[in-house]
Amino acid sequence: MKAGAKIGMKTSKIRLFKDKTAGSVMWIFTWLSVLLVVLMGIGLILKSLPILHDKSLWELLSGAKWKPMRGDFGFLPFIMGTLWVTAIAILWTFPVSLFTAIFLTENSKRWVKKVVFPALDILAGIPSVVYGVWGILVVLPWISDSLAPHFVEYSTGYSTLAAGIVLGVMILPLLISLFVELFSCVSVELREASLALGATRWQTTKYVLLRKTFPGIVASVTLAISRAMGETIAVLMVCGNIVQLPTSLFDGCYPLPALIANNYGEMLSLPLYESALMFAALILFAVVFVFNVISRLILRKIEQNVS
Amino acid sequence: MMKLKFFEEKAMKGVMLITTLLVFLFVGSILYTIIRNGWRAMSWDMIFSLPGGGFYIGKEGGLLNAIVGSLYIVGASTVLGLIVSIPVVFYLNVYLKKKSKLASVARLAYDVLFGIPSIVYGAFAFTIMVYFGLKSSLAGGIIVITLLIIPIFIRSMDEIARQLPSDLLNASYSLGATRYETIRVVIRQIAPGIATATLLSIGRAIGDAAAVLFTAGYTDNIPTSLGQPAATLPLAVFFQLSSPIPAVQERAYAAALILTILVLILSILGRIITNRFSKNRIQ
Numbered sequence: 001m002k003a004g005a006k007i008g009m010k011t012s013k014i015r016l017f018k019d020k021t022a023g024s025v026m027w028i029f030t031w032l033s034v035l036l037v038v039l040m041g042i043g044l045i046l047k048s049l050p051i052l053h054d055k056s057l058w059e060l061l062s063g064a065k066w067k068p069m070r071g072d073f074g075f076l077p078f079i080m081g082t083l084w085v086t087a088i089a090i091l092w093t094f095p096v097s098l099f100t101a102i103f104l105t106e107n108s109k110r111w112v113k114k115v116v117f118p119a120l121d122i123l124a125g126i127p128s129v130v131y132g133v134w135g136i137l138v139v140l141p142w143i144s145d146s147l148a149p150h151f152v153e154y155s156t157g158y159s160t161l162a163a164g165i166v167l168g169v170m171i172l173p174l175l176i177s178l179f180v181e182l183f184s185c186v187s188v189e190l191r192e193a194s195l196a197l198g199a200t201r202w203q204t205t206k207y208v209l210l211r212k213t214f215p216g217i218v219a220s221v222t223l224a225i226s227r228a229m230g231e232t233i234a235v236l237m238v239c240g241n242i243v244q245l246p247t248s249l250f251d252g253c254y255p256l257p258a259l260i261a262n263n264y265g266e267m268l269s270l271p272l273y274e275s276a277l278m279f280a281a282l283i284l285f286a287v288v289f290v291f292n293v294i295s296r297l298i299l300r301k302i303e304q305n306v307s
Numbered sequence: 308m309m310k311l312k313f314f315e316e317k318a319m320k321g322v323m324l325i326t327t328l329l330v331f332l333f334v335g336s337i338l339y340t341i342i343r344n345g346w347r348a349m350s351w352d353m354i355f356s357l358p359g360g361g362f363y364i365g366k367e368g369g370l371l372n373a374i375v376g377s378l379y380i381v382g383a384s385t386v387l388g389l390i391v392s393i394p395v396v397f398y399l400n401v402y403l404k405k406k407s408k409l410a411s412v413a414r415l416a417y418d419v420l421f422g423i424p425s426i427v428y429g430a431f432a433f434t435i436m437v438y439f440g441l442k443s444s445l446a447g448g449i450i451v452i453t454l455l456i457i458p459i460f461i462r463s464m465d466e467i468a469r470q471l472p473s474d475l476l477n478a479s480y481s482l483g484a485t486r487y488e489t490i491r492v493v494i495r496q497i498a499p500g501i502a503t504a505t506l507l508s509i510g511r512a513i514g515d516a517a518a519v520l521f522t523a524g525y526t527d528n529i530p531t532s533l534g535q536p537a538a539t540l541p542l543a544v545f546f547q548l549s550s551p552i553p554a555v556q557e558r559a560y561a562a563a564l565i566l567t568i569l570v571l572i573l574s575i576l577g578r579i580i581t582n583r584f585s586k587n588r589i590q
Contacts, residue, residue, distance in 0.1 A: 019485035026398035029391055030409070033457055034416040040423070040431050047434055096326045103323035116327060118578070119334045125507075125574045126337060126567060127514020129541040133548065133563045134337045137344060169333050176330070200316040223422070230424020232517035233545060257426045257517065264430055264521055281430040285423060292422040296415055 037289075044285055047278035050271060060279065066243050073276045075283070077243050081160070081253035084246050085235060086228045088164025093172050094221060101179030102205055106191075124173035132237030135166035140238060143250070152250045158240035161249040166234050171224045178220035182213050182299075185306045219298035226291035230284055232257035256280050338567075345564025348557035354565070358527045370562050373543035375529045379445060380537060381513045384452035385505065391453075392460035393501070397490050399461075400468040401476065414465065420458035426517040428455050433521040446533040448523030452512050459508040467500030468493070499580050506577035510570045516541030540566045 051060065051073060063074025104113055140157030148155035186209055194204040210217070240252020241262060264277050352369045359368035395413075403410045432451035433443075441447055471493060479489040516539070524536030525546065540562055548559035 015485050015488070019487040022394075022487045022490075023398070023402050026394040026402060029394045030398050030413055033391060033395055033420075033461065034413050036454065036457075037416050037420050037423075040427070043431055043434060044427075096329055099319075099323045099326040100330055103320075103327050107320060107323060108327075112327075116330065119331055121574055121578070122338070122571065123330070123334055125510050125514075125570045127516070127541055127570060129514065129516045129544045130337070130341060130563050130567050133344075133544060133560065134340050136548065137340050138336060169337075172330065172333070200312050202316045202319040203312060205319075226422055230422075230426065232424065232426040233541070237545070237548070257424060260426050260430055261517055261520055264433070278430060278434070281427045285427050288422050288424065288427075289419055292419045293415065296418045 044282040048275055048282045050275040051279050068273045077245050078254055078256045078259050080245050082229055082255040084160050085163040085255050089167035089228050093168040097175035101176050104180055105183040120173045128234045131166055131170050131234040135238040139165050148250050155250040158252050159250045160246045160253045163235045163239035166238050167228050171228050175224045182216040186212050215298055216302045219295035222291050222295040226288045232261050236261055256284055341563050341567050344560035348561035353561045372527055373538040373540045376537035377513055377540045380448040380452055383449045387453045388456045388460050392457050395461050396464045396468050401486050417458045417462050421462055425515050429518040429521055443524030443536050444534050445530045445537040448519045448537055451518045451522045455518050456508045456512045463504035464501055468497050502580045503577040506573045510573040
């Protein structure tokens, strides 16, 4: 009896020891992975210090001259390129994804969802470079042959508009799934109350659903914007890569990720150039970080309110 | 006369139908373009042979270097990624309480990491590689893709693990099991979820070009050690498409087709697993 209890004590000690050890190993893994985001931020800041020492932040952000060999590092063309491309993408995908999401959650039959969701899955899964190929084969000829002749004399198709279209298709599945999730958070009773008062489905959508989910919609769009800003390869393939402030939709542009992708790795012999490219990465990192934290916190609050 | 609100209802429904059809139009257009152009350039040689001498001026050869390189990188980083992320998911959901601060901060951090562009991952990883004196290599590609998929793994597995009923954990504890032993109960519940999450993350990892652009390099051979550069499918598409020679561009389409097929297979497998195994789940 006594011996048995002793053995029992021993095994339970071993079991507790295992429990504790496993716990601390997991704790380490968890912290390490969380710290990755901090490390990345610090690394990028350290690497962009040389250029920040050399020039003021304002000078870098508002300068329009980009001549690395002569020491001119103005990021404005790239920042404007990123903003333009992202704006075009969001402007057309926002209504499209909003209406599609409303259709899926409010107005459609079951079988429609069964067909649309796999299609969205495919769209979400297609690699960025394949979108680029599609852009070159379909969007560019469409712009240069059908659209541009109505507005400008000549366009190769490689343009801000092309980048915005391709980028929009890429963020479409993300935005739709965010909206669908958001709309399914609104309780059925709320909709029924509105319908019972004689409102049509669209009136219910307009006055109940959209009003109720407005903060969530803003957060979802913010999230989509931050995703769109960092998209590299597909945009790079169709945007033209011309260092200029885009003045028309048919002008080429040069977004920040494209700048990094095209030049990094080659120019490391020029220390200031490398630092400049890391500064570009830092801008992207900072914007994405802030946008993500804000929108995630809003979305989380909405989720909590529901449950 | 039709009342305005009914007219509005009809009109809006029409708009919704159009936007939904637009989504299908995009899916159809992309798949059709890739398959049509890719199929023309596709041959057994494309899949099973290395680039020959005059490959980049349009002579014979295939994409085996890129296919194998992609599989090496994705295979290794999937294993490494799972080794890190599975413990994290268990820690978040079994060891930590539901309202733990650490869990909340950690989830936010993974969300942010998930949102960080892969080009930033690439630039960051490359700086670290330079710091340690590593050149663009298979090892570099594996490191950056591992970093890239860890947040995706954790996020998607966590989503499933969070739905575990706390009764299940309590039942296990009340039988005297430790938290570590309870993991054995949990793993049965979330195994299909882990499988799906893995497949979807692989799909994202295999298609990512920006992260491996500096870190993995490009080569015509199959790497035989971790220190050698490795070609990848997305970069094969990217580099060959920028060639002025039509025959080389054709191969970019073939590479794009191979890549798309791989990703589609992964995504379909993921769906099948979720549908088949979610039956045994306790809701």
